[in-house]
Amino acid sequence: MDALDYLKIDHNRVKNLLRSYSGMQDQLKKKQTLKELLAELSNHTEIEETLFYPHFDDRVEMKAILEHLHQDHADFEVLAGKVQFNTDDSLFDEFASEIERHVLREEMELFPLIRRMMKRSEREVLGRHLQCQKTGNLRTA
Ligand SMILES: [Fe+2]
Numbered sequence: 001m002d003a004l005d006y007l008k009i010d011h012n013r014v015k016n017l018l019r020s021y022s023g024m025q026d027q028l029k030k031k032q033t034l035k036e037l038l039a040e041l042s043n044h045t046e047i048e049e050t051l052f053y054p055h056f057d058d059r060v061e062m063k064a065i066l067e068h069l070h071q072d073h074a075d076f077e078v079l080a081g082k083v084q085f086n087t088d089d090s091l092f093d094e095f096a097s098e099i100e101r102h103v104l105r106e107e108m109e110l111f112p113l114i115r116r117m118m119k120r121s122e123r124e125v126l127g128r129h130l131q132c133q134k135t136g137n138l139r140t141a
């Protein structure tokens with residue numbers, strides 16, 4: 001599968017969890033959904049950090065956006081730590097909008113650059129690597 005399509009599926013999964021959390025009243029369900037969301041997010045950002053972004057390390061034209069995206073991931077970690085121990089909905093809303101903004105930046109700014117520089121066949125090879133890494137992560141989790 002094309003690496004970009006693969007990552008988009010992950011993005012949609014995270015966005016769906018964000019939305020269902022926001023609409024929930026039951027505290028136990030919220031807690032479970034948050035746990036699932038944080039696990040998905042951490043798995044996804046780990047794959048991007050270890051495999052996807054480094055693939056473009058030598059592309060000068062992508063340096064600025066990749067730095068920005070790395071910083072977003074670091075910010076997520078801090079916010080995730082706070083959200084876990086805080087039932088304040090405004091903190092969660094801030095976390096959710098940071099994630100949505102980041103996803104938009106990847107899909108609307110980063111992915112079009114990649115689509116221009118990599119052939120579909122190359123994106124498919126990269127997609128397979130991402131998939132293998134994810135399966136490996138789940139097995140060791
Ligand atoms: Fe990301």
Ligand SMILES: [Fe+2]
Pocket residue numbers: 007011044048103106
């Ligand atoms: Fe992403």
